[in-house]
Amino acid sequence: MKATHPDAQWFGDARFGVFIHWGPYALREIEASWPLMPHSKQHISADEYERLAEEFTPDKYDPKQWAKAIKESGAKYAVLTAKHHDGFCLFDTKTTDYNSVQRGPKRDLVGPYVEAIREVGLKVGLYFTTIDWYDPDFATIPISPHIQSPKQNVYDPNRWWEFHKRFVEQLRELLTNYGQIDLVWFDVPGFGADRWRSHEVKQMMRNLQPHIIINDRLPDAGDYATPEQFVPTVPPQGWWETCMTMNNQWAYHSDPAGYKSEVALLETLLEVAVKEGNLLLNVGPRPDGSWPEEAIVRLKRIGEWLAHSGESIYGTRSVPEHHPTSYYGPTTRKDNTLYLHVRDIPRFPIEVRDISGIVTNVRLLRNGKALPYEVQEVHGYWGGLNGTHTVNRIKIQLDAAECDEWNTVVAIDFENSPEWPRNLHK
Template sequence: MYKFNREEYNRRMSWYVDARFGMFIHWGLYAIPARSEWGRSYEELSNEDYQKYFEEFNPVDYNPKAWAKAAKEAGMKYVVLTAKHHDGFCLFDSKYTEYKSTNTKLGRDIVKDFVEAVRVEGLKVGLYFTLLDWYHNDYPSLNDRFHPMRNNEEYNKREIDFDNYLDYMHKQIEEICTNYGKLDLLWFDFAYDDMRGEVWRATELINMVRKLQPDVIIDNRLEVSGEGYGSLAEGNPTPYHGDFVTPEKMIPPNGIQDVNGEDLIWEACVTMNNNWGYHATDKFYKPADMLIKKLVECVSKGGNMILNVGPDARGNIPKEAIERLDIIGNWMKDNSESIYGCGKSSIEKPDYGRVTQKGNKIYFHIYENSIGPLPLIGIKHEEVDLIKYLYSGAEVPISTSWVHSDYPNIVFANLGENPILPDSIDTVLEVTLKNERVD
């Protein structure tokens, strides 16, 4: 009978909670048609229809060192690559299939290159692995709402051996847990409808993974998809409960709590535009200032954010994404202390921004200036040791102006006469308290 070990769990999760910010990389054959990583499903393409992209795959600019460097310079602490996505194409040299990157014109083990490049930059290594596989003959298509061949009557007449598929899937996961050194994170995707938990032989799978990679962190999608929290949240964790919750393309309104009201560890997975894989006509990129503020929002609610890039068919991260990563990186160089190791504060969200906290450090993220001195509601005068701008270290004095004399119990910060904030995206004040706050 599985018994959840809180102490072991907290130890395993410590680096991840401290990191707060990661990069997702969705890349594969779907970068060539450039119409979404789900294109095979949307367009109901057969293996034969899709084969031309396998034969064409030759990303001449492929450079995982550039990807890893971009993540590092953006202030990210971990990177997760799609070792295999739903189309079944493997970015690693699996001995159980010919449908892999080493058999393309590229002729390289992409996962091997990736993990080496990420480790050189001092970042944590993560691999994504799909539970679905639209290429494998024994993956169910009849009555499956996602399979590309779901409406193909002739294809659905074939006999399948789902256990054979599960053996294949488990063996491939064993390969990625064995052949690429220490993995820091495994991102499975995803359980749905009646395809959940033990349908995937999940206990057997996790026992194998934990034996090979005892410290690896695993998401919760053996039980759920982007919706649903899983059994850890329900207070009755299964052996395959997952270590963190994975809301997709949204940020939980109040963070995420279990049935007892205790905060759970979670990660918002966020696209820069509207697709995970490269999409040639999707130019709806979120502005960099919005992405910075969404990262701050996640941390202020006790969560991480993993931000996606989808390299194109040549292997380049799109210029729109690079431009945003550069802006995020410049902000992080000045303000990362308000992100790394930080989390929720007992201080309520101010109307001008957000608050993150780490020990006796309170970080006020200011998105808009005030008229007159800035109120730091929730802090007492006698608690304050020092207030300063995080980006420069310059002290910010406590205001003694008569204009706020009607509010003697509120600490006001004197930001000076200039109504323009030093950083128009997010100016961060670091308030050091005399003692760590216990609320």
Template structure:
């Protein structure tokens, strides 16, 4: 049994939280420090000294994680991942390794502890994001304006002595995160592109992590290791061969970017969740709270729409596996046991067809969230019908307008066998 089968693959939906001192200024997370990056077109370009000075005096509210996690639970999410330390090096827990974070800037505050407690209260699995680079740490070395423009794969090398100290720092912080907060379900690395797997000693890091948390999941951004793939800002047309999770922003930014109003519509985000689940993956949807820890209004509105939609349709997402092939239905499909869920992402203008399914084993069709069955017709080749062949056929369903959801309607087809089974063409 894969590690991911226990809870990760059935979860299908999680919350990503990017929060740090950048939110106080309304900047994108970390990247303004190095002059921005092309993949975040609405990010800023902030001198290094100005960027780091913004962290001074920031008092993150330890009550904030409760609101984030409560919203996640209401939206049907099953796990949450917090940026414990992003590339800018600011630690949201009182680390005993390094002095850039709440230990010095906000004594007595531990956002990681508050996040963990909120997740446990609401029954969500717990994930920690941790950046392998630290653009503030002197031994990394720290990024300076003289190092601009930032070049992927071209970050300044550390001396052997610096690198030994930096490795001890990283291992010390990871040990804290995986020792001081009880069982942790996931560690989500990032930033490995700046060094080789050998320099990061990914084999040694993986060994340390498994010693501290034997049941933890590790993402694939610890090069050569990891339990699941992490396509970013993109839904792959074909699912990866391994368990996977798409991480996605609601707008164009990960952090609270005051100038970014380019939001995906609530319907588009729900459709993305359906498409990801229909390919057998997870959606890790991001929020970027403001400096006070509040979820921005456009993001709160989208979380509320997920709460509405998932309240009625969650069973078609959570605990499902990928359904039919794309040619069999004009939309994503998911399966759970002998039940097939067909996700209508467009309002139908004609009866809907589900093709290549074992129609003689179909017992009932309904609209998820509504009582009572729907009438349906089945079609099979004439000769198969005359010869009583138990083969694949087509189901035709008329979906009444009164039963349609304004965002995405889900049809439920209940069989007495695996709905993805295509029976061999043999005589009965």
């Protein structure tokens, strides 16, 4: 069930956020944590991996620049990996010395991020995984082989609960030491709700921060679903969010050829919005804390488009499922406005069929320019209902010279919320 607190409702309208995977692994341009697993193509030993924490000295870490880039991208929230599966904490914690204050950076990296993101008016999210491959007590309960700890595995349920105490304490530190945190992004549970004591954990979190939003990877306790690296054909019920990389891995990699095109990322954002989801798009910062130019360019391009057409993305809803072909293209709606996303130069007037409502204006969303249009009344018969009913066919003139290079949004304003009748037969 999604969060009901009034201060949590922003999530259902946000549509776009930025994910940040950052840690010592960036030094080797390997994926976050997974190279610890023997089956990984990037596999390195635990000793070699853990030594990276001493080499990790991000002297170009400037969270205010991060926040500026995220704000300009049009994103409404950001999520930083406070702790990944490797167990390395980017924050000050009393539970382990494997953290950024006692190792290479010699400082808390989460605090400045939280302050910078909050300062520009964005919602603050923290990624905090459940599993921990550094903590030897995590290895004391059998788990799926592909996420089994690289430490020596000795069955001892009592030691597992010692780990769980540290897990809860680290969460408590994150939710008490940094002011308001809007979202916690859990990952890879491996066990069910009983093993994680999910409901107790969630209650503790809500006691500390009543507005907090939690994803579904804390078993049986999440507020929203998290498909990863794809957009579902049929979207989940309720709140949901697709998390996706810009290139071929979550962590930093220097190869520019691996990046998805700007248009492909904009297409994904549109598809997610049409299905009432959010897109959490990832950036993997360099080990020094700076961002790859390829990521900056793509976020800037998305932000430029959202600056003039974001009205058709933020807070929008889908066209009713029973009548998706009213317009042959992606469509979103909000209040009394229908948004048509025109991705090609139209050869004929744009048509919206079988829709009821009085049109008050048709405009080019990018600049507000009024577009020529005509409304034709069409009489149809609905099976199971007596008599005929009148609906509208709207024809809109959109010239090639008015078209955006990627997606031209045409807004149709109605006097009241438009309606789509079911099962129309002509």
